[in-house]
Amino acid sequence: MGSREVLGKIIGIDPDEPSKFGFASKKRVLDISHNVILYLDDITVSFDGFKALNKLNLTIDAGELRCIIGPNGAGKTTMMDVITGKTRPDTGSAFFGQTIDLTRLTEPEIAHIGIGRKFQKPTIFDQHTAFENLELAMKTDKRVRRSLVATLAGEDCDRIAEALRLIRLDREADRPAGLLSHGQKQWLEIGMLLMQEPKLLLLDEPVAGMTDDETMRTAELFVSLAGTHSLVVVEHDMAFVEKLGGKVTVLHEGSVLAEGDLATVQNDQRVIEVYLGR
Amino acid sequence: MRKPLTIRILASLDSKSWLALGVFLAFTLVAVPVMHLAVPPESVFHLSTYFITLIGKIMCYALVAVAMDLIWGYGGILSLGHGLFFALGGYAFGMYLMRQIGRDGSYQSDLPDFMVFLDWKELPWFWTGSDSFGWVAFLVLAAPALVAFVFGYFAFRSRIKGVYFSIITQALTYAAMLLFFRNETGFGGNNGFTDFKRVLGVSITSPETRLVLFGLTAITLAATLVFASWLVKSKFGRVLTAIRDAESRVMFIGYNPLWYKLTIWVISAVLCGIAGALYVPQVGIINPSEMSPANSIEIAIWVAVGGRGTLIGPVIGAFAVNLAKSWFTVSFPEYWLFFLGLLFIVVTLMLPKGLVGLWQTLREKLQNTQAGHAPQGEK
Numbered sequence A: 001m002g003s004r005e006v007l008g009k010i011i012g013i014d015p016d017e018p019s020k021f022g023f024a025s026k027k028r029v030l031d032i033s034h035n036v037i038l039y040l041d042d043i044t045v046s047f048d049g050f051k052a053l054n055k056l057n058l059t060i061d062a063g064e065l066r067c068i069i070g071p072n073g074a075g076k077t078t079m080m081d082v083i084t085g086k087t088r089p090d091t092g093s094a095f096f097g098q099t100i101d102l103t104r105l106t107e108p109e110i111a112h113i114g115i116g117r118k119f120q121k122p123t124i125f126d127q128h129t130a131f132e133n134l135e136l137a138m139k140t141d142k143r144v145r146r147s148l149v150a151t152l153a154g155e156d157c158d159r160i161a162e163a164l165r166l167i168r169l170d171r172e173a174d175r176p177a178g179l180l181s182h183g184q185k186q187w188l189e190i191g192m193l194l195m196q197e198p199k200l201l202l203l204d205e206p207v208a209g210m211t212d213d214e215t216m217r218t219a220e221l222f223v224s225l226a227g228t229h230s231l232v233v234v235e236h237d238m239a240f241v242e243k244l245g246g247k248v249t250v251l252h253e254g255s256v257l258a259e260g261d262l263a264t265v266q267n268d269q270r271v272i273e274v275y276l277g278r
Numbered sequence B: 001m002r003k004p005l006t007i008r009i010l011a012s013l014d015s016k017s018w019l020a021l022g023v024f025l026a027f028t029l030v031a032v033p034v035m036h037l038a039v040p041p042e043s044v045f046h047l048s049t050y051f052i053t054l055i056g057k058i059m060c061y062a063l064v065a066v067a068m069d070l071i072w073g074y075g076g077i078l079s080l081g082h083g084l085f086f087a088l089g090g091y092a093f094g095m096y097l098m099r100q101i102g103r104d105g106s107y108q109s110d111l112p113d114f115m116v117f118l119d120w121k122e123l124p125w126f127w128t129g130s131d132s133f134g135w136v137a138f139l140v141l142a143a144p145a146l147v148a149f150v151f152g153y154f155a156f157r158s159r160i161k162g163v164y165f166s167i168i169t170q171a172l173t174y175a176a177m178l179l180f181f182r183n184e185t186g187f188g189g190n191n192g193f194t195d196f197k198r199v200l201g202v203s204i205t206s207p208e209t210r211l212v213l214f215g216l217t218a219i220t221l222a223a224t225l226v227f228a229s230w231l232v233k234s235k236f237g238r239v240l241t242a243i244r245d246a247e248s249r250v251m252f253i254g255y256n257p258l259w260y261k262l263t264i265w266v267i268s269a270v271l272c273g274i275a276g277a278l279y280v281p282q283v284g285i286i287n288p289s290e291m292s293p294a295n296s297i298e299i300a301i302w303v304a305v306g307g308r309g310t311l312i313g314p315v316i317g318a319f320a321v322n323l324a325k326s327w328f329t330v331s332f333p334e335y336w337l338f339f340l341g342l343l344f345i346v347v348t349l350m351l352p353k354g355l356v357g358l359w360q361t362l363r364e365k366l367q368n369t370q371a372g373h374a375p376q377g378e379k
Helices: A003-010 A076-083 A107-113 A130-137 A144-149 A154-166 A182-195 A212-225 A238-244 A262-267 A269-276 B005-010 B015-038 B049-074 B082-100 B113-117 B133-157 B162-181 B207-233 B235-245 B247-252 B257-283 B293-306 B312-331 B333-350 B354-370
Strands: A036-047 A050-061 A065-069 A091-096 A115-118 A200-204 A230-234 A247-252 A255-260
Touching: A036 A076, A036 A230, A050 A076, A050 A230, A050 A255, A065 A212, A065 A238, A076 A115, A076 A200, A076 A230, A107 A115, A107 B247, A115 A182, A130 A154, A130 A182, A130 B235, A144 B235, A144 B257, A154 A182, A182 A200, A182 A212, A212 A230, A212 A238, A238 A262, A247 A262, A255 A262, A255 A269, A262 A269, B005 B207, B015 B049, B015 B207, B049 B082, B049 B207, B049 B235, B049 B257, B049 B293, B049 B312, B082 B133, B082 B162, B082 B257, B082 B293, B133 B162, B133 B257, B162 B293, B207 B235, B207 B257, B207 B312, B235 B247, B235 B257, B247 B257, B293 B312, B293 B333, B293 B354, B312 B333, B312 B354
Parallel strands: A065 A230, A065 A247, A115 A200, A200 A230
Antiparallel strands: A036 A050, A036 A091, A247 A255
8 A cells, every 4th residue: 555545544535536635636527528518407505594596507508608697696606606616505416517526526626627716806816926826826736745846937937928918917917916906906817717727717797896998808808718718707797798798697596587698688577677677 | 947956945045144144153153152162251252051041942932933934924824832843842852861861860760760750660652762862853853743734634624714723723732731741641740851961972061062952953943944935935835825815716726725734834843843852952841831822822922023924023033022031030020921911912003014024114214214305206
């Protein structure tokens, strides 16, 4: 028995599941043969009796750009928590592609298999520079022993510089991220997401606090990402949703109320009642 | 081409820091021995044994403070149980010192005096090999590492954070203290270990031995500062501060905080163990009071006073507080705890970045006034 197996036995970890040791499993390969990247099936999450999600069913196609709208408390953020492993559903299943069961993985594991998440409130590392923020997010071996000896290769610096240009922070590269404007922080977080090279991006109100100009540029960026990436965008800004142009899902009280293109959804009588206001 | 790791570790300090370290080592390794041995006692330049023991002791504390800063200042995890790791290192090395007494104890027995007193006939199993310097040196590192690993693994895996973690570490060191107070535990009960005679066969109280221990402590402290400086500037250090500032973001970009926290936690504990092992032969005693909750809190105060999140801050804090303590406890012994409490309140309320932060603020102000009234392009 090798030391890893012994350690695994002691701390109750299956040594054939190396991801528990902090790195991505090679066995988990995303299978999108049915052209679907995410299945949420019959998911229920309740907090003290309150059903944040109530038998939610949702599928996202590979390469799709999907907008999720819904009034406060509709379960949008909880849905993202379930997908990223922060919250475990009481019932139901969540699959990434055909084979990967998300409800059995931890947050870092889910990040490694290719799901990136942007929080509602920009969550970046204030004390680190914009450059360092992107460096930390960059897709690489993220185990402790690699981090201890890691140095940046030339191509890594080039990738970070490229991302900085894309999010228009190349002049702010060496400033502590905490000093950036709100909109710049949002962009930095989007940049961090891209550095992870995810297959599926979950974006919670990505344009909150942005100027109109920044909002439009963000929309262009997302549209250009669709196809090669799948995106799920939660947003209240209808102009932004319109600009994105994808399919829209309306959540209400933890389940899907309506689905379709924006015009259809906006004309749906139930949606008008609960969300677009009377 | 990637540079070898040793080069990168040495390159992590700038020239100013190297200069400061050089001055520190020149003072502790050359000036202090000369002033102790060669300068006659009448001279004002003579350094007494009291001074050497005091500074040697405080350097051990400074080492603990740096270890504390790694976990608290950089990792954002406040441990109020670091006295335990310090004591474990001290006890491990104390076992060796007890065996070095040989038959020169009060009872002229092969067993340490306290065991004879308890009417034990042979050494307990965990004293096996305690007469070997090599084995004990290993224990000095391994005992704190093992306790820290097991405790840390379960605490961090359960995602225990903030004040809850602090309280549990406080309880841990308190429980250990009660355990070590018991005679049956086999570590000398409330008297602990004392009356050491020799280390590596030479007298432990001779001036030369004292100076060697003093010099070793200085070298260890300097080496720890170089190592810590490299550690916090490595990518590991950046991930660590990122965990401190936004742990959930770190998880969602694919790092498992458990292993990062556990690594720095174990490193910190091992550094404390080394400090304890250097402390015991210089001070000549180790007993369970080193594990008392108040001691561990004091460690946090040193770091807070000096300035956490900087590496020089904890060293300054350990020196400032302990020099004040040795003066107070001689001049106004009954007021020391009041002063310590006051100091903690003042630092918390007015100097969140400690003495180092105060110095930086003053320097900036000075530069601003020097820059004069000429309007600046940027603020």
